[in-house]
Amino acid sequence: MQIFEKTITVTIDDIDDLNHVNNVRYVQWVQDIAKAHWLAYATEDLLEKYSWFLVNHFIEYKNQALLGDKLLLKTFVPLIENVSTTRHVEIINIKTNQLIVKSEAKWCLIDNNTQRPTRIVSEINQLF
Template sequence: MQTYESLLKVTQDDLDELNHVNNVRYVQWVQEIAKNHWTAATTHKIRETYFWIMLSHLIEYKHPALLNDVIKLKTYVTKAEGVTSVRVVEITNNNTNKLLAKSETTWCFMNSNTMKPNRIPEGISKIFQ
């Protein structure tokens, strides 16, 4: 299974009134790393023809992230069948390797021309295996 990772540092803008990363920020990070993985793994032509929409999203929060923590985002696709794909994102503290949050999102593969769901072509499924 192909993984994609990135690092970020928690800033003041990421924090809520409890001085830990706001839950909404985790959701933004999940969406951003999914998009970045898609962009890094595909061509411009593929991205002009297809896009993804979120169908469902589950996130489990395990431990808080705090100001100046270095966060590792790791994502991978666990299933791609028909018109849907399931993507996992693990969010860990890069210094302690402690799991902070884990998400599982179901995405629908869309055709830009018809604006309707499109069966995921084998070539695209193989990119993420």
């Protein structure tokens, strides 16, 4: 199982009226890291043939992040089944090592031509 990571710094645009990161921003970061992971390893051929559709998403807010915090976004895919994957994302405060958010989502592979779910081929399975 491959772990894909990215670091970000909380900016003023991420902050809500309570002076911490807006919950909607975490959801965006979860999607962003999933997409970045796919784009980092998928070939042009795979990108042309396939896309991912979010089936369901669970997110748990454990702690808050504040302006200027440096965060580590980690994602991995522990489960691949037929046409779908389960993807985990963790967002961790780098300075304190506190888990800020954890997420689990089910993604379905879509054939770009038919716009229908399609079996995950071994070439994609090997990316994760």
